[in-house]
Amino acid sequence: MSILHQKFLHGGDYNPDQWLDRPDILEEDLRQMKRAGVNVVSLGIFSWAVLEPEEGKYDFSFLEERIEALYNNDIYTILATPSGARPMWMAYRYPEVLRVRADGVKEQMGGRHNHCYTSPVYRKKIWELDRRLAEKFAGHPGVIAWHISNEFGGACWCEKCQEAFREFLKEKYGSLEALNREWWTSFWSHRYDCWEHVQAPAPHGENATHGLNLDWKRFCSRQTADFCAWEKKALEAGGSVLPVTSNLMGFYDGLNYTDFRDVLDLVSWDNYPEWHSGEKSDAALAVETACAADYMRCIHGDRAPFLLMESTPSVTNWQRISRLKRPGMHMLSSLQALAHGADSVQYFQWRKGRGGSEKFHGAVLDHDATTDTRVFRDVAQVGRRLEGLEEICGSMVRPKAVILFDQENRWALEDSFGPRVSGIHYMETIQAHYGALWRLGIPADVIDSGSSLEEYRLVIAPMLYLLKGDIAERLSHFVEQGGTLIGTYQTGLVNENDLCFEGRVPHDMTAVFGLHREEIDSLWDGQSNHTCWNGKEYKLTELCERVYLSTASALAVYQEDFYAGEPVLTVNSYGRGRAYYMAARAGMDFLQDFYGKTAPQAGVLPCLKGVFPEGVTVTMRTKGDREYLFVQNWNPGDAVVIPEEELTDFETGEPVEGQMWLAGYEVRILVRGNCG
Ligand code: GLA
Ligand code: ZN
Numbered sequence: 157m158s159i160l161h162q163k164f165l166h167g168g169d170y171n172p173d174q175w176l177d178r179p180d181i182l183e184e185d186l187r188q189m190k191r192a193g194v195n196v197v198s199l200g201i202f203s204w205a206v207l208e209p210e211e212g213k214y215d216f217s218f219l220e221e222r223i224e225a226l227y228n229n230d231i232y233t234i235l236a237t238p239s240g241a242r243p244m245w246m247a248y249r250y251p252e253v254l255r256v257r258a259d260g261v262k263e264q265m266g267g268r269h270n271h272c273y274t275s276p277v278y279r280k281k282i283w284e285l286d287r288r289l290a291e292k293f294a295g296h297p298g299v300i301a302w303h304i305s306n307e308f309g310g311a312c313w314c315e316k317c318q319e320a321f322r323e324f325l326k327e328k329y330g331s332l333e334a335l336n337r338e339w340w341t342s343f344w345s346h347r348y349d350c351w352e353h354v355q356a357p358a359p360h361g362e363n364a365t366h367g368l369n370l371d372w373k374r375f376c377s378r379q380t381a382d383f384c385a386w387e388k389k390a391l392e393a394g395g396s397v398l399p400v401t402s403n404l405m406g407f408y409d410g411l412n413y414t415d416f417r418d419v420l421d422l423v424s425w426d427n428y429p430e431w432h433s434g435e436k437s438d439a440a441l442a443v444e445t446a447c448a449a450d451y452m453r454c455i456h457g458d459r460a461p462f463l464l465m466e467s468t469p470s471v472t473n474w475q476r477i478s479r480l481k482r483p484g485m486h487m488l489s490s491l492q493a494l495a496h497g498a499d500s501v502q503y504f505q506w507r508k509g510r511g512g513s514e515k516f517h518g519a520v521l522d523h524d525a526t527t528d529t530r531v532f533r534d535v536a537q538v539g540r541r542l543e544g545l546e547e548i549c550g551s552m553v554r555p556k557a558v559i560l561f562d563q564e565n566r567w568a569l570e571d572s573f574g575p576r577v578s579g580i581h582y583m584e585t586i587q588a589h590y591g592a593l594w595r596l597g598i599p600a601d602v603i604d605s606g607s608s609l610e611e612y613r614l615v616i617a618p619m620l621y622l623l624k625g626d627i628a629e630r631l632s633h634f635v636e637q638g639g640t641l642i643g644t645y646q647t648g649l650v651n652e653n654d655l656c657f658e659g660r661v662p663h664d665m666t667a668v669f670g671l672h673r674e675e676i677d678s679l680w681d682g683q684s685n686h687t688c689w690n691g692k693e694y695k696l697t698e699l700c701e702r703v704y705l706s707t708a709s710a711l712a713v714y715q716e717d718f719y720a721g722e723p724v725l726t727v728n729s730y731g732r733g734r735a736y737y738m739a740a741r742a743g744m745d746f747l748q749d750f751y752g753k754t755a756p757q758a759g760v761l762p763c764l765k766g767v768f769p770e771g772v773t774v775t776m777r778t779k780g781d782r783e784y785l786f787v788q789n790w791n792p793g794d795a796v797v798i799p800e801e802e803l804t805d806f807e808t809g810e811p812v813e814g815q816m817w818l819a820g821y822e823v824r825i826l827v828r829g830n831c832g
Contacts (some may be wrong), residue, residue, distance in 0.1 A: 161550040164542040168503030170197035193539015204238035227298030240306030241268035253278040256314040272312040273383035283390040290394025302400040311376040338653040339367035366654040381415035403465040406448035412563040426466035439771035439790035443591040449496035451602035464493035466504040470518030484821030486534040495775040495786035497553035551779035555599040560617040575678035592747035597762035597774040614758040628664035636731030640758035645701040670708030670728030686715040694746040701739040766799040783828040789818040
């Protein structure tokens, strides 16, 4: 049986192909991996040039030897398909595999992650290689999953991609007339007379047709997912039934990861936060990584445990400043992954290479290759700790609150040209609402607007500007059935093609919110309005909507400007539930107070009641009747938590009652439930 979801995986990217002339080092790697508590490696990610040194000539011997040697040492392999970087011969023989940039310049050989995903040659070459890899290794007991390519991203403007884009549009719109209508091309006389004139958006060409911009991004994302599916099919053609994953990148803007939902059997992601920057606190940054981790978990419809495929064991080299992780941070940031439902802690990279642009990127082993280093000890400590947590592996995260984050909505909002060209701040808004819950110790899922709302009690849909499919209907139904919905300014303005709705907005949701919007005031940086709610004053910035209430009641009003006295926070009873509307952007002080009051009313409680200092949060995983609580102190200094109930420390078995002390960056795991 595979160890996937049975034991926490610990390991990372391993590049023995950089050391094939050093058998001594390859042998030493095995011994040192054991010492670090490594039980998994990702192998062959950039190995195409070794695996197919000449066109059609395959040599898998290094993989064969490494997989076997690792397996004999109880180290499992997540085997990569090498499509993240191509061999030199291919670029020169088949220039069509090279991307064309938006400005029309064709790229030369170099870099990585820069192939045309449409190119029949690239697809054929990777098919031939993947199929053979599967034939050879899919049945090996040491191989537990496929790592398809590496960090998919980017786009290609070559003629083949443009043609595929037109096919995508023909399929979607059926006729040029429909496309012209949905893209509103009568504007500025940009009407298309024939399909051949439809070109991808470009800086020196068309870029003001918002429907085009959005569809191009959709196309690029789907074409990438289609390429990933193509690789999966090649592996299956080689007889593989192993799960496939691909390392995603959190809130990376270039792809709509929902497009990968049906392709990936297992979600994994890479996480590289800039700890200790001083620009924001580690706690504030932890909110962002927590939010991204929850989004990643929800990419898969069943929200099953996922993998942290990459993180750095020490520093990166590509961040603006490469700060060392302070003592405790490596453990805390590693266990944060577990706290959000990951079944692994994996790194880039096992051993530092001697050349190339990542020669100074952190690794478990530095150039001196000794184990007597702080980094190695930190890593080994994580390895040991994970071993003791085996029972938690495979457990689920099942929050009652959810944030709607939709990548297509993000593309459209950020391209909307008004009301704030200098920063509409959608991501920040998502993270702010999420962050308020995080501070309250209320776990949340992060899902796109096409996902099911069934398991939730509280749905938070900030700035849901673009409405796809039946989302308005489903949100209304959710409230009607007793759920609590939170909506904000900039909701329900355009259809899925970024075409403004006719009639009152939020479109199809004026009934559930019991109001409609008349206009929105955009504030300059430094300008503000204020409101008072429950006797406390709060600042409002950036976006202030003027709304008219039909059935909703005002809970708070604007205090200043010509719209002073008009509603800014409203609630509407609808069916058995309630819909709140925040007409203006408020700060964390308001969001925290607001959710502190409304979440419990909605039936959503913190996973541990008690007194928590700023910067401390709790998340929860469950298995059967056991609940595992990850209490995390993101402050550099000590923190005292006072839980309201008696729990058991999962690792020591000691009861925890009264005060619970956490050192700076400490994480403790408590258990609730049948301890038998
Ligand atoms: C990404 C890539 C890795 C490596 C790391 C460095 O995550 O997938 O190959 O380049 O970044 O941080
Ligand atoms: Zn292309």
